[in-house]
Amino acid sequence: MSLEFRNVSYEYESAGSGYSRALDNIDLKIEDGVFYGLIGHTGSGKSTLVQHMNGLLHPTQGEVWCDGVNLADKSVNMRLLRSQVGLVFQYPEHQLFETTVFNDVCFGPRNMGLTEDEIKMRAEDALKQVGISEDMWKLSPFDLSGGQKRRVAIAGVLAMHPKILVLDEPTAGLDPGGRDDILDQISFLHEKNKMTVVLISHSMEDVAKYADRIVVMNKGRIIYNDVPMQVFEHVEELEEMGLSAPQVTYIMKKLRDKGYPIDKSVITIDEAVEEIMRMTGGKMHA
Amino acid sequence: MSLIKTEELVHDYIRRDEEGNEDGRIRAVDGVSLNVNRGEFIAILGSNGSGKSxxxxxxxxxLFPTEGSVWVDGKNTMDPDEIWDIRETAGMVFQNPDNQIIAQVVEEDVGFGPENMGIPTKEIWxxxxxxxxxxxxxxxxxxxxGRLSGGQKQRVSIAGVIAMHPKCIILDEPTAMLDPSGRREVIRAARALNDVEKVTIILIxxxxxxxIYADRVFVMDKGRVALKGTPVEVFKHVEELKALHLxxxxxxxxxxxxxxxxxxIPDGIxxxxxxxxxxxxICR
Structure with missing residues (x-):
């Protein structure tokens, strides 16, 4: 399932000061089976962009196409689209409302008009996928910890079997262990089901670790759309946009600036270990 | 000199049924004794649900102790006559900047706290x-x-607390919702208050x-202090921290x-x- 933004702009009326442009001439193709990291400072347009992906917002100029259909077309089945492009909002646990964890996860598939058996099966699968054990299924969502609630909310979207999973800062406020658990799980589903993922994050370390491609937004425009290694070459530009690079990228860049033989941008700990072992090893044998 | 001291602090959250009878309790803090000196920069780490907040x-x-006691600037938090003094001594900043700003203009928001304290207008400004x-x-x-970025809003929240002239500021995950530059701004502001104004900082x-800038770090687990020390001492425990979800x-x-x-390569870099x-x- 491919999504394509063609020349998309989005303006909204802001109180007292005319129109504000949240998206400005966006051209973007979301390719099948790719894990995207979407980064940008607060207010750069990330959330507005992803709300165009499932028709929650429509462009004021330009078009969003999905598998050959213009999403602004009146004939588009929005219910189907929203099950195929699953959007997990920030702090999704605030949207849990059912009496039990299990019922909450059933809500999405039930809206799709599936059979009761199919709904149950999907809910069970989704809960298992996010690591919520069976003894919690009959509990009220409000009796769970913050990290558990977050997983239940994600399960609710997974149960609709989306082809594209969009997550808006899914790990904000979680401890590092909980953060890794959730992102590892999403990464696993991406690998296993070839699910397309769009991850909005303020953690450069996380997008460096998980994303195949990184899309950088600033003032409603797309500045970079490239593989992580290339994007994090632009450290100064990223900093000017209120972003940064992973800490290890800075370390390796400093070593490179000092003349050590590091020939590429390094963005993860594992890569850094290999590069430094090679660098020091080479020296020792010389 | 000690500013904040807890002695064997225990906190139970008590769940009650419709008649108000106890229906169960969860121990969130389980015997914590710690001491924060004036002018220190303290960090508290811990997984979700470890009892930090x-x-x-x-x-x-x-909140008030189920068991044990808490002393702030020599005053016991259980003493009803001291509560307002204590709240002026230790100000708090929370995670979500949007829940903490109430006025329509930045300067009015910052003036709100001192105004409530009955400070004369000239001094408020x-x-x-x-x-x-x-x-x-x-x-x-x-x-x-409403027009500010997350980091700017959080700095306004901090200013609102400083305007009350607290001896201590407690920041509870002030950067969780911020982008990298917002995070840098807030941490820089906290460090400057500590360095220049000598305000005691407790950062969760x-x-x-x-x-890494803290004088001392406390690591919480299941309501107890699991590790404590300088950042160098605490971050030596890589495996232990990972096991604690950190x-x-x-x-x-x-x-x-x-x-x-x-x-x-030495420990504690x-x-x-x-x-x-x-x-x-090594390369030389």
Whole structure:
């Protein structure tokens, strides 16, 4: 399932000061089976962009196409689209409302008009996928910890079997262990089901670790759309946009600036270990 | 000199049925004794549900001990006559900047606290000015808070607390919702208050790289203090921290992994410059 933004702009009326442009001439193709990291400072347009992906917002100029259909077309089945492009909002646990964890996860598939058996099966699968054990299924969502609630909310979207999973800062406020658990799980589903993922994050370390491609937004425009290694070459530009690079990228860049033989941008700990072992090893044998 | 002291602090959240009878209890803080000195920068780490926020809420008398006691500037939080003094001694900043700003204009928001304390108008404006300058937001004094970025809003929240002239500021995950530059701004503001104004800082966070500037770190687990010490001492425990659902800064982890691979790298590296220096020595 491919999504394509063609020349998309989005303006909204802001109180007292005319129109504000949240998206400005966006051209973007979301390719099948790719894990995207979407980064940008607060207010750069990330959330507005992803709300165009499932028709929650429509462009004021330009078009969003999905598998050959213009999403602004009146004939588009929005219910189907929203099950195929699953959007997990920030702090999704605030949207849990059912009496039990299990019922909450059933809500999405039930809206799709599936059979009761199919709904149950999907809910069970989704809960298992996010690591919520069976003894919690009959509990009220409000009796769970913050990290558990977050997983239940994600399960609710997974149960609709989306082809594209969009997550808006899914790990904000979680401890590092909980953060890794959730992102590892999403990464696993991406690998296993070839699910397309769009991850909005303020953690450069996380997008460096998980994303195949990184899309950088600033003032409603797309500045970079490239593989992580290339994007994090632009450290100064990223900093000017209120972003940064992973800490290890800075370390390796400093070593490179000092003349050590590091020939590429390094963005993860594992890569850094290999590069430094090679660098020091080479020296020792010389 | 001690500013905040807890002695065997225990906090139970008690669940009650419809008649108000006890229906169960969860122990969130389980026998914590700690001492924070005037002018210290303290960081508290811990997984979700480890009791950090509950502990923090005891330090300015939002919650009261089930057992044990809490002393703030020599005053017991259980003493009803001292509560207002205690809350003025220790101000709090929370995670979500949007829940903490109430006024339509930045300077009015910052003036709200001192006004409530009955400070004369002239002094309120002096305090608003010094507080906004302390967090680098003076030029935004006439702005509408809604137009600010997350980091700017959080700095206004901090200014609002400073304007009440607390001896201590407790920041409960102030950067969790911010982008990298917002995070930098807030941590820089907190460090400046500590360095320049000598305000005692207690920072609760899930970002390990924000902790390296602290004088001391407390790591909470299941309501208890599991590890404590300087950042160098605490971040030596890479495996233990991971088991507690925590992490270490990337530079520390890199140093640790390199040591495991046989490079001669010392324990407790927290800053990039230290690691680079060591690597240069190895390469020489």
């Amino acid at each position: 509950t502990l923090a809420k005891h330090l300015n008398a939002i 002096e305090r608003v000015e010094e507080s906004l300058k302390a967090v680098g937001m003076w030029e935004y004094r006439k702005a509408s808070p 966070t899930h970002y390990m790289d924000e902790v 992490d270490v800064p990337q530079v520390t982890l890199l140093a640790y992994e390199l040591r495991k691979r046989g490079l001669d 927290l800053h990039m410059e230290e690691l680079i220096e060591v690597l240069e020595k």
